[in-house]
Structures are given as structure tokens and as C-alpha cells.
Amino acid sequence: MDNIAGSKSTLTWVVHISVAFLVILWLFPTVGLFVSSFRTTDQIVTGGWWKALFPSEQNYTIRAASPETQFAEGGLFVIEGKLFDEGRDVEVQVWGISSRAIDAYKVGETAELRNGGTITVQADGAYRMENSVEFTGTRGQRVFVTALSPPEFTLDNYDTLLFSGNASESMSTAFISTLTVVIPATIIPILIAAFAAYALAWMDFPGRALLIAFVVGLLVVPLQLALIPLLKLHLGIGIGKGYLGVWLAHTGFGLPLAIYLLRNYMVGLPKDIIENARVDGATDFQIFVKLILPLSFPALASFAIFQFLWTWNDLLVAKVFLIDATGQTTVMTNRIVEMLGTRGGNWEILATAAFVSIAVPLGVFFALQKYLVRGLLAGSVK
Numbered sequence: 001m002d003n004i005a006g007s008k009s010t011l012t013w014v015v016h017i018s019v020a021f022l023v024i025l026w027l028f029p030t031v032g033l034f035v036s037s038f039r040t041t042d043q044i045v046t047g048g049w050w051k052a053l054f055p056s057e058q059n060y061t062i063r064a065a066s067p068e069t070q071f072a073e074g075g076l077f078v079i080e081g082k083l084f085d086e087g088r089d090v091e092v093q094v095w096g097i098s099s100r101a102i103d104a105y106k107v108g109e110t111a112e113l114r115n116g117g118t119i120t121v122q123a124d125g126a127y128r129m130e131n132s133v134e135f136t137g138t139r140g141q142r143v144f145v146t147a148l149s150p151p152e153f154t155l156d157n158y159d160t161l162l163f164s165g166n167a168s169e170s171m172s173t174a175f176i177s178t179l180t181v182v183i184p185a186t187i188i189p190i191l192i193a194a195f196a197a198y199a200l201a202w203m204d205f206p207g208r209a210l211l212i213a214f215v216v217g218l219l220v221v222p223l224q225l226a227l228i229p230l231l232k233l234h235l236g237i238g239i240g241k242g243y244l245g246v247w248l249a250h251t252g253f254g255l256p257l258a259i260y261l262l263r264n265y266m267v268g269l270p271k272d273i274i275e276n277a278r279v280d281g282a283t284d285f286q287i288f289v290k291l292i293l294p295l296s297f298p299a300l301a302s303f304a305i306f307q308f309l310w311t312w313n314d315l316l317v318a319k320v321f322l323i324d325a326t327g328q329t330t331v332m333t334n335r336i337v338e339m340l341g342t343r344g345g346n347w348e349i350l351a352t353a354a355f356v357s358i359a360v361p362l363g364v365f366f367a368l369q370k371y372l373v374r375g376l377l378a379g380s381v382k
Helices: 010-036 041-046 156-163 165-202 208-218 223-236 243-266 271-279 284-295 297-312 316-321 332-343 347-376
Strands: 056-063 071-073 076-082 091-096 110-112 118-121 126-131 142-149
Touching: 010 347, 041 056, 041 142, 041 347, 118 142, 156 165, 156 347, 165 208, 165 243, 165 284, 165 297, 165 332, 208 243, 223 243, 223 316, 243 297, 243 316, 271 284, 284 297, 297 347, 316 332, 332 347
Parallel strands: none
Antiparallel strands: 056 142, 071 076, 076 126, 091 142, 110 118, 118 126
């Protein structure tokens, strides 16, 4: 009865649930990065991004107004004000006047100041300081406040990163540098692999089977194993560290997968079309350009997605073959690492920079994702 038309087996439901779980699992860090990019530093420190829509308890260290603002009232000297700016919907929970006891007093209670006088803090952050003699000093009293803050989102992080001073200049330079690396490093291996795949799929020559086996064998060679020998080769022939070197490195590391993927797709194309074209007098180059390339677009797009994502998110190859002393050729992944080292705890800027860096790969993936599965399944069935 499980196979009755219109009913789904238990295994089908298990597959659907598993796929949904994996999708949610993959989306989890991306959504977290997106939400964190709009949060303030205080909001990020108080809790994870999943708490962004709920009020959060935060600790503040705020100075009251200076003694210059005091005024006489009923024989007392008074300083009044608010700990928070107007318009901020903050509710004070507890407060204190010493860093060792930041929760010593509740809202509405009065604390004795060490230099004489008292201070009272209300729930909305309003305070009143009183003293029988004048307050002295140049700075106001420090007040430690634990307050309940509403959810807060801001575009300041993006403004700082994209439009403000050195941060915007460094990220724009890194963005241009990354595009300079990624575009040639994606196009060059596709061009070379397309010619090689056509030759391995449709041209008969001695040693073709060995070449195919050699290409498959290169797929399992670890990238890290070739970094140092390849860098020595680049330095030996005068390429050094620059765009040409990183283009060649990405091309070499991407070619085995590209040739294997495109060859599997091309060998599955209808043989009659190729033979009819040859009977009509078409050369191999004409067949390749006018028939094979248009029919192989799904496989080409599939590899383009992989190569683009890999080169855009790459840090290791760029560190070895590209980084120079001036930093003008620094890619975005390395720039984010540098921001982590120089900015320390500014996680809101780091989250914004990371999300900006993945925006372009996400756009490329969604634009070409319909070809991804078709390209991956190339050659799997006849």
C-alpha cells in the first residue's frame, strides 16, 4: 500500500526533512552575519544575534554633568540631568558609583558620595545630586548603570565601512583587487579546460586514456603540497608575487576539476550531431565553437560558480602569491583578517565587512544556480 499513486513513502518524507534541515543549517551563519552587521557594539556584546529582536541588559559607565552646571536650591547645591540621550528608550535596572559594586543600588535609592553629597537615579536615567556645600572638581561623578535596552539596529556600520575615511578606502581597494584576481582566474581555466575537454572527449589520439587518468589523479593532489614548489618556480622565472602569479596559480589548481567536469559533459552530447557536422565539412574548431560550447553552457556555468566562489573566498593562495609590502594588492579576505587584528573588539565592523564580501558570491550563485545541478550531473547517466 506504500506505493499507491498519490502517496509518499516514509523515506521521501525523511529526505525532505533532511534537506530542509541542511538548508537551515547552512543559512544559520549567513543570517547571523547579516543581522550582526546592523547591530551596535553594545548589542553584540550583550548577546547573540538570535536575541536581536528582544530587549537586552547592558552595562554602561556614564559621567554625570560637571560641577560647573550646579545651581542653588533651598539651601542645597544641586546637579540634575539624564544619563542617557533624549529619545533613548532605556530602563535602568540597578546602578552604582563604584566599579566594584555596579549593582549596589536599585532605582530610586540614594547613594552617599565619597566627597560629600548624595545622588539618586531614576528608572529613565534621570539623576539628582545634592550637597550642602558646593561640588568641586572638573569632571562629573561616574555612574555605573545596568539598563534594559530595546532592540537597536543601525546603518552606521555600513556607513563607516563603505564611506568613512581609511576604512572605506581600504575596503574599496581590496574589492577592486579581489575582482582583478577573480575575473581572470575564472575565465582563463574555463578557456583552457574547454579546449582540453573537447580533445579528450571527441578527438582520437595516442595516450588519450592515460591523459584522462592523469587528470583524475590530479584531483586528489593537495593544494598545500604544491604551494612552496610553485612559489619557487614563480620567483625563479621572474614572476614573483603579483597578479600574474596568482592567476597562474588559480588556473593550475582549478584545471583538473574543470577538465574532468567539462569532459564528462561533452562526452554525453549526442554523437550524431558531431558526425553530421563532420560530414558537412566542419572542422574540429568549428564544431567546438558552434556546437560544443553552446551545448556545454550548463557545465561551463557550473564550473564558473565553483571557481568564482573558491577564488573570491581564497586566503591561502593570495597570502602566498599576491600579498606585497604596500598592501595595494590585498584581497578582501586578507583585509578582513587585518581588521580583526587592528580593530580588536569592533565585531560590528567585522560582521559588516564579512557580509559585504559575501554579497557578490551570493549574487553570482543565485544568478547561475539553475545550471549547477545540470552541470554536476553531467555524464552520470546515459
